[in-house]
Amino acid sequence: xxxxxxxxxxACGSVAVLCVASWWVVPLAGADVxxxxxxxxxxxxxxxxxxxxxxxxxxxxxxxxxxxAEFEVWCEEAQRGYGDFLVRFPSPVTTGEAANDLVAxxxxxxxxxxxxxxxxxxxxxxxxxxxxxxxxxxxARGLQALELHAFLIQLPGYxxxxxxxxxxxxxxxxxxxxxxxxxxxxxxxxxxxxGVDTAAIGLQGTSLGGFVTAxxxxxxxxxxxxxxxLAGGNLHTVIEQGARDSAVLREKLKADGIEGAKLRELVRGxxxxxxxxxxxxxxxxxxxxxxxDVVPPACxxxxxxxxxxxxxxHIVLPVDHYSGIVLLPxxxxxxxxxxxxxxxx
Numbered sequence: 001x002x003x004x005x006x007x008x009x010x011a012c013g014s015v016a017v018l019c020v021a022s023w024w025v026v027p028l029a030g031a032d033v034x035x036x037x038x039x040x041x042x043x044x045x046x047x048x049x050x051x052x053x054x055x056x057x058x059x060x061x062x063x064x065x066x067x068x069a070e071f072e073v074w075c076e077e078a079q080r081g082y083g084d085f086l087v088r089f090p091s092p093v094t095t096g097e098a099a100n101d102l103v104a105x106x107x108x109x110x111x112x113x114x115x116x117x118x119x120x121x122x123x124x125x126x127x128x129x130x131x132x133x134x135x136x137x138x139x140a141r142g143l144q145a146l147e148l149h150a151f152l153i154q155l156p157g158y159x160x161x162x163x164x165x166x167x168x169x170x171x172x173x174x175x176x177x178x179x180x181x182x183x184x185x186x187x188x189x190x191x192x193x194x195g196v197d198t199a200a201i202g203l204q205g206t207s208l209g210g211f212v213t214a215x216x217x218x219x220x221x222x223x224x225x226x227x228x229x230l231a232g233g234n235l236h237t238v239i240e241q242g243a244r245d246s247a248v249l250r251e252k253l254k255a256d257g258i259e260g261a262k263l264r265e266l267v268r269g270x271x272x273x274x275x276x277x278x279x280x281x282x283x284x285x286x287x288x289x290x291x292x293d294v295v296p297p298a299c300x301x302x303x304x305x306x307x308x309x310x311x312x313x314h315i316v317l318p319v320d321h322y323s324g325i326v327l328l329p330x331x332x333x334x335x336x337x338x339x340x341x342x343x344x345x
Contacts, residue, residue: 035085035109035117035194040074043089043192047184048220052278060274064180064219066092073189075107079160082137084109086160087151089189093178095156100163103182106137106152108144109195121200121339122149124186124223126179126209129245133158135206135325139332143204146336149196153186155179155212169252173266179212180219180270187222200224202339207245207295207321211235211272214303217284218275226284227335230292230321232300233273236264243293244321276306285338286314287324287331294321 045068052058069092075085083106091101110118123143127136133152140150156175157166166175183203191198202225205213210231217226232238239250240263253263268274286309288300297316304314317324 035075037075037077037085040072041192042070043073043188044068044070045092045185046188046191046222048222050220054277057275057278060269060271061219063269064177064215066181071185071189073192078106082106083140083152084111087189087193089185091156091178092181092185095163095165095174095178097163097165100156100161100166102161103186103189104154104160105186105189106140106154106159107193108140108150108152110144110147110149117195118147119195119197120147120149121202122151122190122196123202123204123225123227123335123339124183124190125150125152126183126203126205126213127152127155127158128207128209131158136209138328139204139206142328142332143335146332148202148336148339149190151186151190153183155209156182169249170256170258172249172253173269176212176270180215183212183216184219184222200339202227202335204229204335206230211238211270214272214279215270215275217280217307218272218278220278221280224283225338226279227338228284228286228303229331230287230289230295230324231272231303232286232288232295233271233276233303233306234299235271236267238295238299239263239267241296246294272303273306276303277308279307279309281308281310281313283338284309284313285334288314288316289319289321289324290316291318291320291323 047068049061049065071090073089075087078086085107087105087107089103091103094101110120112118125136125140127133136152140152143150154161156178157163165171187201190196190201203213203223204227206229210228213228238246286304290297
C-alpha cells in the first residue's frame with residue numbers, strides 16, 4: 001500500500017480503533033491473583049515448527065529451534081520509569097554468561113482507576129539497536145496508553161542483560177540467534193501472566209528488532225499478530241549496502257574479518273527470507289520507508305513478496321529510517337486496531 005492511500009484512510013481507522021477500545025477492556029476475573037514483585041508463574045514452551053517441505057527451511061529451523069520445555073517466569077522490581085515490573089525467565093539458548101542468559105522484559109501494564117490490572121491483549125515489543133532502547137520504550141508506552149499490555153524485551157547484551165561477548169561484532173549472529181529464541185519464548189512467558197488475554201498476543205519489532213521479529217514470525221504461528229517496522233529480508237544486503245547504522249555494523253564486522261562470503265554464511269542462520277513463506281500473511285503487517293537508506297526498500301519488498309503479504313499489509317511510508325518516528329502515533333493506532341479485530345481483517 002502506497003503512502004497516499006494509507007494516509008487517506010487514516011481518519012476512519014483512528015475513529016474505529018478508539019471506539020473498539022471502549023468495549024474491549026474487561027476487569028480481571030475473580031480467580032486471578034494480583035501481580036507483585038516476587039510473584040512466580042509456571043510456563044510451557046508452545047514452539048511447534050511442524051512439517052516443512054523445503055530442505056533449506058528445515059535446516060534453518062533446526063538451527064533456531066529447541067526442545068520445548070517447562071520454565072518459570074517471575075516478576076522483579078522495575079527500574080524507575082521503565083514499566084511496572086521487570087519480568088524474568090531463562091533463555092532457551094545458553095551462552096555461559098548468567099546475566100545474559102536470563103531474559104528481561106519491561107512490563108508496561110494496563111490498570112483501572114483503582115490500579116488493578118485489566119485483562120487486555122498484549123504485545124511483545126522488540127527494540128532497535130540503540131543501547132538505551134528509546135524507540136522500543138516509546139512504542140511500549142504508546143501501546144500501554146492505548147490499553148494494551150506491552151512487554152519491552154531486552155535483547156542479549158542490552159539493559160540488565162550484561163554481557164562481555166553479546167555486544168562484540170564477531171558474535172553478532174550468535175547473539176541474534178539467541179534473540180530469536182528469546183522473543184519466541186517471550187510469547188509463552190507473557191501467556192502465563194495474570195491480566196493477559198491469551199487469545200491475542202502480538203509481536204512488534206523495529207529496525208534490528210524488526211529483523212528478529214520477521215524471523216520469529218517464520219518459526220511457527222505462536223504470535224497471533226505480527227507488526228514489522230523498518231526492516232525486511234536479505235540481511236546481508238542491508239549490512240553490505242545500507243548507510244548509517246548498517247554502515248557502522250559493516251565496518252565493525254570488517255574489522256573482525258567478517259565480510260563477503262563469510263558474512264553471507266553467518267547471516268544465513270537468522271535470515272528472515274529462509275522462513276518467510278511460513279509467515280501468516282493475513283495477520284502480519286510490514287511498515288517500510290520509501291526513502292530508507294539503512295534498510296534498502298528492495299529488502300523490505302523482498303520480505304513482503306516472500307511472505308505473500310496482501311497489498312494492504314505492506315505499508316510504504318514517505319519517510320527514511322529515522323523520520324518515520326513522526327508517523328508513530330498513527331502506526332500505534334493501527335497496531336491497536338490489528339490487535340482487537342478478528343485475524344485476517
